[in-house]
Amino acid sequence: MLKILKYSFYDLSRSRWSYVYFFFYLLLGVVLLFLNNDLSNAVITLMNVIIILVPLISTIFGVMYFYNSREFTELLLALPVSRNSIFLGQYFGLAISLSTSLILGLGLPFIAYGVLQSGAIWDFASLLISGVFLSLIFTALALNIALSNENKIKGFGLAILLWLFMAIVYDGLFLVALVYFQDYPLDKFSLITIMLNPIDLSRILILLKLDISALLGYTGAVFKDFFGTALGTIISFSVLICWVILPVWRIKYISEKKDF
């Protein structure tokens, strides 16, 4: 698997898009830090960008990459290499490549700014950790879509729908539900709803790290009571890890049943 990972990563590291993605974060980091000069403000703005953009790029770039590497896949399938190595190797190659762009792109300006010496280091770290989780999750979902749909157009459509749903529609439905059922106690419902969407979960984890849950009012207090505790943190990360493991497991499952 490592050999396949190496070749996928190498292939991507020569792709123009990896550099566009990297320079975008680099530019964003530099602009926010050196023009704004406020570290926690920069972290909040970055959070809003990362939470929306990382899933978008991971899904779209993911399906594009997996459709384009069809030839590579077919070549490998005839070689003495297991299907697991082929697909997991490609998956990790892409996920690691996207994560590297993110970490380096944001990391360099932040280190230059001196984040390592400041108290904001953990805020920044939580940002990157969430970003890496979102990359792992949405790349895996993208590979699921690409493997289950021979038709590229349909695959792209589904990828965009998936992102729209997770990043935007889900929150909308959530809000509507909150307003509609406002007479009922909704703490548990809110907690569970947020837990079930990795984008929302990442957002809450970062916000709580930033200690601005006061902004969220009463609900914020409920969240802090839950997510702020060790148990809450462990559960949150377990949910994120499940969000990686389940789609990766399904990649294994479908790829073993597919004709090429």
Next chain:
Amino acid sequence: MVTITNLHKQFGNLKVLNGLNLQITEAGIIAILGPNGSGKTTLIKSILGMVLPQQGEIKVIDSKVHKRYGYRQKIDYLPQIANFPSNLKVKELIEMVKDLRGQSTRDKELIQLFKLEPYLDKKLGKLSGGSRQKVNLVLCFMFDSPLIILDEPTSGLDPVSLIRLRELIQQEKVKGKTILITSHIMSFVEEISDRIIFLLEGKIYFKGTVNDLKTVTGEPNFEHAIANILTSNHA
């Protein structure tokens, strides 16, 4: 070398292989023939584990095929369509496949044989169909495996390369290998193959030598003999 029992494969409602049995014990060149869409490629891909049959068992040199992959070390395969990652250079592709299979190889000799030196630094996406087929041939023949499977090796080749290919196949045969070939060029098949297997309606319709086929059909001409099977079957 290859044992196939009761192989069934359908894509959706389309039954392609329908209880196919085949035993290839001998070395030599065996041509797999059949009309377009008769399942030649499907049969080959089943042997390679790329297509997964609904039913039946395939064994390649004592190893089952289902859910295994190590046995492919003993197979050199030439795919019907020479699709390669288009942003790789020819040289890089060859190195990559060598790295992934890890055997001693004779790529240099083959590159020379097919006059591919000028293309080594070109990207695969920029090559013509014929040149890509030559790269395909190099990738296939640079290893030394006991079973060679060639799916339409002649497609897109110029006459000189065709002669080279024929020599190459003969050399491998002399080494005692088993070589499975599909091709549409009947003169090529007639000249090169020791035996032919004729696929029809998802089964092996005929297995024997070219002469056997001529005798059975009463046609002295190979192409007519093939046509005879098709017309008499569908009459």
